[in-house]
Amino acid sequence: MNTINCSDFDEAEAILQNESVDYVISDLNIFNEVFTIKTFTETYHKTDLIIVSEGLLYACGNTDLFQGALDYMDFESDLLKLPIKILEHYTDKKNNDRLKEDLFKNYHLSSKNEKYLKVLSHCEKVAKTNLSILLIGEPGTGKEVLAKYIHACSPRVSNKFIALHCNSYPEELLESELFGKEAEGRFELASNGTLFLNEVGAIKESTQTKLLKVFDTNTVSRIGSNQERLIDCKLVSSTSKDLYKEIQDGSYRDDFFYRISSIVINVPPLRERPEDLDDLIQYFLRKSQEEYGIVIKSIDPEAKKFLYTYDYPGNLRELKTVVDRMVVLSIDGRVTKDGIPLLFNIKKEITMPDSESYKSIIPFKEYKRETEATYLQWVLNQTQGNVTEAAKLLEISSRQLFNKINEYDLKK
Secondary structure, eight states: OOOOOOSSHHHHHHHHTTSOOSEEEEOGGGOOSSSOHHHHHHHTTTSEEEEEEOHHHHHTTOGGGGTTOSEEEETTTTGGGHHHHHHHHHHHHHHHHHHHHHHHHHHOOOOOOHHHHHHHHHHHHHHTSOOOEEEEOOTTSOHHHHHHHHHHHSTTTTSOEEEEEGGGSOHHHHHHHHHBSSSBOHHHHTTTSEEEEEOGGGOOHHHHHHHHHHHHHTEEEOTTOOOEEEOOOEEEEEESSOHHHHHHHTSSOHHHHHHHOSEEEEOOOGGGOGGGHHHHHHHHHHHHHHHHTOOOOEEOHHHHHHHHHOOOTTHHHHHHHHHHHHHHTOBTTEEOGGGSOHHHHHHHHOOOOOTTSGGGOOOHHHHHHHHHHHHHHHHHHHTTTOHHHHHHHHTSOHHHHHHHHHHHTOOO
16 A cells, blocks of 8 residues: 655645545644535545544544544554554455445446435445444335445445345244354344344234344344343344334334334335336346346347336336346247236236126136236246246246146146
């Protein structure tokens, strides 16, 4: 790491304006009522500031003077620690930048949409705090990716990111996953890192009560043990449910909600990000071609129209599935209308019945069964009866698909 010595701030400013500088180490003499530390950090936001102060001022504990600086150190007692402090922070910063770069590359976090850019900005800001964060958004909007981004932007980046999908476990097993039993639970595994609780709306009241104790004491006891273990992790949660309504209905604890949601970030659905649709389609097309080893040479107009006009109620997850399906079902590198999901074609054909035809309306459950059976049979036909491939396209397990095949007496 190269160092540059400057006799005054005018000399330093000339360098800052023309070169990339990681750190500025200075005393307080360069700052005044007009040019404050806040002014410096806003002007040179990519440069971290470390203040070295006289012992008396430092001892007074007047930390407001240093607001916005990376750190402040006493000239007499802390100066020898300065190289270590910079090295530790520089290492964390490089790990942070590398992880963020991977996230942008692998999950296409970049955006042209004002709402989503604001979400990314909020994630970056709150990542530097220990406040609990709740991400609220529809299924498939990429909440877990944002949780990883928060971790990447946090001082905890060099430690683990641990995720737990709360709606995947029955209550007893969920508690075992959280608190541990014979082995470490997720809280312990996330020590000094980030714990992401996905779909916290699925957590039952009895488990919420136990979690409140964990939050209050910063300790966790494994199931069947009285030993309390200290924990320290950043908590990020997500939900696709309307927890405000559930609190009003009395089905969700308000005190638990407030503990997991010091900061609430609302993630917009894909339909509210029209500026990003083309980039996302191109991104998923590239990923899908790489995954399946298929080169797409052309997309028929009807298929392209569907890609760019469909509203994607399943958001990013559905967009990925649609693109995967089109790539897999392409013919000699050509995406045709056969790759368009059958449900979309059914949706286009639905019209409101006139007043004379209401007697022909069938119960919704019956209609849903017929539609589901038709769609599943179509997917099986497209994969030549390959249940594993069909299940992958449908994003369900092979076992679930076998159950549906038996339920509807479908042909493989």
